[in-house]
Amino acid sequence: xxxxxxxxxxxxxxxxxxxxxxxxxxxxxxxxxxxxxxxxxxxxxxxxxxxxxxxxxxxxxxxxxxxxxxxxxxxxxxxxxxxxxxxxxxxxxxxxxxxxxxxxxxxxxxxxxxxxxxxxxxxxxxxxxxxxxxxxxxxxxxxxxxxxxxxxxxxxxxxxxxxxxxxxxxxxxxxxxxxxxxxxxxxxxxxxxxxxxxxxxxxxxxxxxxxxxxxxxxxxx
Numbered sequence: 001x002x003x004x005x006x007x008x009x010x011x012x013x014x015x016x017x018x019x020x021x022x023x024x025x026x027x028x029x030x031x032x033x034x035x036x037x038x039x040x041x042x043x044x045x046x047x048x049x050x051x052x053x054x055x056x057x058x059x060x061x062x063x064x065x066x067x068x069x070x071x072x073x074x075x076x077x078x079x080x081x082x083x084x085x086x087x088x089x090x091x092x093x094x095x096x097x098x099x100x101x102x103x104x105x106x107x108x109x110x111x112x113x114x115x116x117x118x119x120x121x122x123x124x125x126x127x128x129x130x131x132x133x134x135x136x137x138x139x140x141x142x143x144x145x146x147x148x149x150x151x152x153x154x155x156x157x158x159x160x161x162x163x164x165x166x167x168x169x170x171x172x173x174x175x176x177x178x179x180x181x182x183x184x185x186x187x188x189x190x191x192x193x194x195x196x197x198x199x200x201x202x203x204x205x206x207x208x209x210x211x212x213x214x215x216x217x218x219x220x221x
Contacts, residue, residue: 032046
């Protein structure tokens with residue numbers, strides 16, 4: 001068991017599993033955030049359901065562990081691959097398995113995301129408290145906080161850069177999940193790679209709409 005845990009195959013499977021969980025989280029997170037486009041009340045009520053959930057802290061701890069596992073083992077695999085290269089500076093041969101821009105920049109796009117998420121969470125989760133009352137009950141006005149957060153064009157720009165990195169990361173990571181579990185049949189490879197790129201683009205556009213909308217709403221108000 002100990003020997004198996006140390007193998008690169010085991011690490012790749014864990015990284016892929018953690019990545020798949022993060023993909024699912026990102027989809028649901030985007031779906032919830034898109035309520036911003038519906039109404040302030042819809043988004044604030046959705047946020048309150050999450051905030052008031054007694055298991056929210058447990059969920060956040062599990063999510064943090066998943067992220068750290070994905071990062072730590074992913075970087076370790078990159079380092080092991082680097083050390084295993086017999087000639088680090090040899091010219092790469094072009095083949096069907098040659099590195100793409102997305103695959104070769106995974107550590108960098110991942111780092112961009114990690115750094116940005118830290119500041120993003122810090123400003124929104126631990127930002128100023130604004131109260132708003134619905135049906136006689138006061139809850140936190142997260143929508144107002146989001147509008148204020150994206151009132152600065154620089155903040156919007158940095159968010160869009162982070163989401164571009166997110167899309168590039170996903171465009172390779174989503175495909176890698178299937179590759180790692182052995183779903184690598186020649187009949188479906190092209191389709192999976194194409195769908196992986198589409199998934200990355202859709203998620204990037206979805207998340208990018210929100211800061212632009214928030215900024216324009218702030219300017220108009």
